[in-house]
Amino acid sequence: MNTFQKIPVTILTGFLGSGKTTLLNRILSEEHGKRIAVIENEYGEVGIDQALVIDADEEIFEMSNGCICCTVRGDLIRVLGNLMKRRDKFDYVLVETTGLADPGPVAQTFFMDDEIREEFSLDGIVTLVDAAHIEQQLGRSDESTEQIAFADILVLNKTDLVDDEALDGLEIRLRDMNRMAQVVRSERANLPVGKVLNLSAFDLDQALERRPTFLEPEYPFEWTGVYALGPGRYELSLAEGPDPSMSLVAVSGQGVDDAALREGAEWCVRRYAEPAEPVRPGEKIIIGKHLNLQLDSRGRKSFFLETDTPARVGLYAQHTAEEFDLQLSSAEGAAISPEAERTWVAQHEHDDEVGSIAIERDGDVDPEKLNAWLSELLRERGVDIFRMKGFISVAGEPRRFVFQGVHMLFDGQPDRPWGDMPRRNQLIFIGRNLDEAGMRRGFDACLI
Amino acid sequence: MPDLNAGKSQGVLRRGWSAAVGDYAIAGGWTRGGDALVVGDSAGGVHAFDGRSGASAWARQKAHDGGLLAMAIRPDGAAFATAGQDGRVLIWSVAEGRPSHAIELAGDWVENVAWSPDGRWLAASCSRQVHVYGADGAEAWRSDDHPSTVSAIAWSAAGELATACYGRVAFFDGSAGALRQKLEWKGSLVSMALSPDGDIVACGSQDNSVHFWRRSMEEDSMMSGYPGKPSALAFDATGTLLATGGGSAVTVWSFQGGGPEGTRPGVLEFHARSVTTLAFAGRAMRLASGGRDGAVVVWSMQRDGEGAPIGAAVVADVVAGLRWRPDGRALAALDARGGVTVWRTA
Numbered sequence: 001m002n003t004f005q006k007i008p009v010t011i012l013t014g015f016l017g018s019g020k021t022t023l024l025n026r027i028l029s030e031e032h033g034k035r036i037a038v039i040e041n042e043y044g045e046v047g048i049d050q051a052l053v054i055d056a057d058e059e060i061f062e063m064s065n066g067c068i069c070c071t072v073r074g075d076l077i078r079v080l081g082n083l084m085k086r087r088d089k090f091d092y093v094l095v096e097t098t099g100l101a102d103p104g105p106v107a108q109t110f111f112m113d114d115e116i117r118e119e120f121s122l123d124g125i126v127t128l129v130d131a132a133h134i135e136q137q138l139g140r141s142d143e144s145t146e147q148i149a150f151a152d153i154l155v156l157n158k159t160d161l162v163d164d165e166a167l168d169g170l171e172i173r174l175r176d177m178n179r180m181a182q183v184v185r186s187e188r189a190n191l192p193v194g195k196v197l198n199l200s201a202f203d204l205d206q207a208l209e210r211r212p213t214f215l216e217p218e219y220p221f222e223w224t225g226v227y228a229l230g231p232g233r234y235e236l237s238l239a240e241g242p243d244p245s246m247s248l249v250a251v252s253g254q255g256v257d258d259a260a261l262r263e264g265a266e267w268c269v270r271r272y273a274e275p276a277e278p279v280r281p282g283e284k285i286i287i288g289k290h291l292n293l294q295l296d297s298r299g300r301k302s303f304f305l306e307t308d309t310p311a312r313v314g315l316y317a318q319h320t321a322e323e324f325d326l327q328l329s330s331a332e333g334a335a336i337s338p339e340a341e342r343t344w345v346a347q348h349e350h351d352d353e354v355g356s357i358a359i360e361r362d363g364d365v366d367p368e369k370l371n372a373w374l375s376e377l378l379r380e381r382g383v384d385i386f387r388m389k390g391f392i393s394v395a396g397e398p399r400r401f402v403f404q405g406v407h408m409l410f411d412g413q414p415d416r417p418w419g420d421m422p423r424r425n426q427l428i429f430i431g432r433n434l435d436e437a438g439m440r441r442g443f444d445a446c447l448i
Numbered sequence: 449m450p451d452l453n454a455g456k457s458q459g460v461l462r463r464g465w466s467a468a469v470g471d472y473a474i475a476g477g478w479t480r481g482g483d484a485l486v487v488g489d490s491a492g493g494v495h496a497f498d499g500r501s502g503a504s505a506w507a508r509q510k511a512h513d514g515g516l517l518a519m520a521i522r523p524d525g526a527a528f529a530t531a532g533q534d535g536r537v538l539i540w541s542v543a544e545g546r547p548s549h550a551i552e553l554a555g556d557w558v559e560n561v562a563w564s565p566d567g568r569w570l571a572a573s574c575s576r577q578v579h580v581y582g583a584d585g586a587e588a589w590r591s592d593d594h595p596s597t598v599s600a601i602a603w604s605a606a607g608e609l610a611t612a613c614y615g616r617v618a619f620f621d622g623s624a625g626a627l628r629q630k631l632e633w634k635g636s637l638v639s640m641a642l643s644p645d646g647d648i649v650a651c652g653s654q655d656n657s658v659h660f661w662r663r664s665m666e667e668d669s670m671m672s673g674y675p676g677k678p679s680a681l682a683f684d685a686t687g688t689l690l691a692t693g694g695g696s697a698v699t700v701w702s703f704q705g706g707g708p709e710g711t712r713p714g715v716l717e718f719h720a721r722s723v724t725t726l727a728f729a730g731r732a733m734r735l736a737s738g739g740r741d742g743a744v745v746v747w748s749m750q751r752d753g754e755g756a757p758i759g760a761a762v763v764a765d766v767v768a769g770l771r772w773r774p775d776g777r778a779l780a781a782l783d784a785r786g787g788v789t790v791w792r793t794a
Contacts, residue, residue: 057575059597063654064655074636078597113677
């Protein structure tokens with residue numbers, strides 16, 4: 001008889017000073033048409049009248065369910081239990097954790113309590129990161145590491161306090177730790193509310209419909225430069241570098257802000273997946289094509305770029321500009337500086353304990369072997385696995401099997417038929433000190 | 449199993465009257481021997497209906513800002529108490545339809561209220577403390593902080609106050625507040641029922657079990673195997689039967705002989721979804737159960753825990769509470785859509 005929609009719940013985490021309260025107030029003021037309940041564990045300065053703000057003592061306890069033991073938040077069970085009785089009054093619930101909270105028990109509450117599961121859906125975990133202080137925090141506390149590991153969205157906040165190069169480096173480090181999360185940048189938590197609410201991050205079917213992968217891309221290019229060019233002919237020159245060739249995609253109409261760069265990057269990831277066309281020195285650079293610049297001859301080499309109209313051109317290069325001393329100059333020989341630059345490469349210079357493991361394989365798996373492997377993995381390493389998501393091609397099953405989990409808690413079901421889609425498997429685990437090679441071997445042994 | 453249509457009733461349940469309140473009917477009870485039924489809703493409204501006709505006697509909106517959480521009828525039926533998210537406890541006169549006393553607590557939700565059997569004391573729990581007031585609303589005593597939020601409270605016939613929270617049940621001297629007994633068990637206790645003589649205390653636990661203690665013998669036992677958390681518990685008037693929810697079946701443990709340890713419980717199957725509330729009639733071995741499926745069932749019980757359905761009805765939404773009229777000749781159901789349905793019972 002209850003045909004209503006479940007109420008979505010977003011968990012906001014982040015260290016003290018990362019901007020949780022600012023973001024919360026922003027959401028409440030922008031979503032003023034909606035009735036939002038906020039559950040907090042420490043007094044914040046939430047000053048919006050229409051929101052119901054509930055202060056609850058954080059009460060974490062262990063509970064077992066069969067052979068699985070995990071921690072949940074007793075206060076949330078009680079408070080949500082009472083809120084659900086006024087269901088017509090609320091459109092959304094935001095849970096703001098303390099700065100030192102481990103998001104695990106909050107997330108697990110939504111898996112473990114049947115009544116909560118029936119009435120609420122965990123929409124996503126949003127973690128705010130103070131760009132100026134996170135490096136120190138990561139070194140000192142497990143909690144900030146866990147908050148990053150659990151996130152669906154990582155908001156790199158206070159970007160105005162840090163230079164671009166440091167931001168790029170920080171983003172690389174965060175993405176290394178959590179390849180499932182989308183990273184967005186903001187100055188004073190001033191990001192569109194749509195970036196953090198209604199993500200359906202725990203509704204895998206919906207999440208996959210929006211984007212056919214759980215993985216944030218690993219970019220095949222390391223550097224982007226955006227140049228404002230008038231009509232004319234330009235020379236792109238490169239010195240000798242570490243490799244005999246370099247891939248490049250040039251994009252016309254490239255914007256310079258973070259969102260535009262990301263959008264360009266996503267587009268270029270797809271161009272990079274296409275076969276590259278070799279281009280020799282003296283030849284023209286074609287806009288919008290995956291090119292492979294031939295650099296095996298001695299000395300500086302020049303290529304040509306033409307535009308008929310004024311345009312911003314983005315160069316997405318396989319290596320950084322420094323490595324080949326890449327320069328763009330006008331026909332008259334005047335050097336042109338990029339209007340914007342950024343690096344993308346995963347440098348792996350940080351050796352964080354927490355990281356992401358992605359397994360992608362074509363073909364079908366044997367369901368019994370997979371079950372045995374996953375059960376053992378979760379039993380033995382569940383404590384160290386923060387999040388997992390994936391889809392599986394099970395032999396003999398016409399539908400795709402999707403799953404997700406938090407620590408030992410695992411939730412999976414068949415969703416849509418494969419149809420014409422190529423049958424493949426994608427699994428992502430975010431955890432601490434995971435044995436990547438061993439896990440890959442383990443999964444491969446399940447393949448038929 | 450009878451096929452039921454919404455609003456239809458069968459067996460011993462004979463249509464009486466129905467009414468509606470403003471939101472989820474969260475708590476209620478019969479006053480003055482059944483002259484009136486008072487009902488609180490989750491929007492904070494308090495409503496009184498004539499017990500026989502269902503006509504509205506009076507109604508007060510927004511008695512508790514943010515919503516009402518609990519209600520308790522004083523044993524003499526002339527007054528009742530409500531508590532809510534506004535951190536207040538109100539003591540109401542049934543006849544006047546307005547609060548005679550308002551008690552401000554610390555500002556947190558007040559989630560439980562209960563009157564002592566002699567009607568002299570009113571207990572209220574708020575966060576980790578329990579407070580006890582006299583009939584005039586003056587505080588008699590308050591407990592120290594419990595280890596976690598108090599989830600349930602109950603009085604024994606002897607005038608002790610029991611509190612449940614994560615990890616323990618505690619018994620206090622009801623008039624003076626001295627801590628008399630602590631019964632510890634590592635689990636989140638979500639519900640509590642005391643046997644009429646106060647010797648057995650049973651708690652439903654978040655991890656899908658029922659834990660109970662025999663206080664005089666210092667024994668405890670755990671009944672597990674429930675598919676869900678047993679948030680509904682009820683003892684019959686003789687203390688022989690303990691009915692428990694925790695799934696779509698009503699599981700009834702019998703304490704006759706050496707039970708319930710080592711015995712099989714009665715398993716009463718009728719509900720299609722989880723059982724949400726249970727109530728024994730004051731006399732006779734009649735048990736009423738309500739569920740998320742909106743069904744209300746009356747069972748004729750035996751002393752061994754077995755039972756047979758003798759009446760059934762369906763209301764519009766999840767059954768939030770069932771209240772037998774003190775004479776056992778009428779049953780009221782409160783539901784999640786704000787419906788109040790009363791049947792006469794044959």
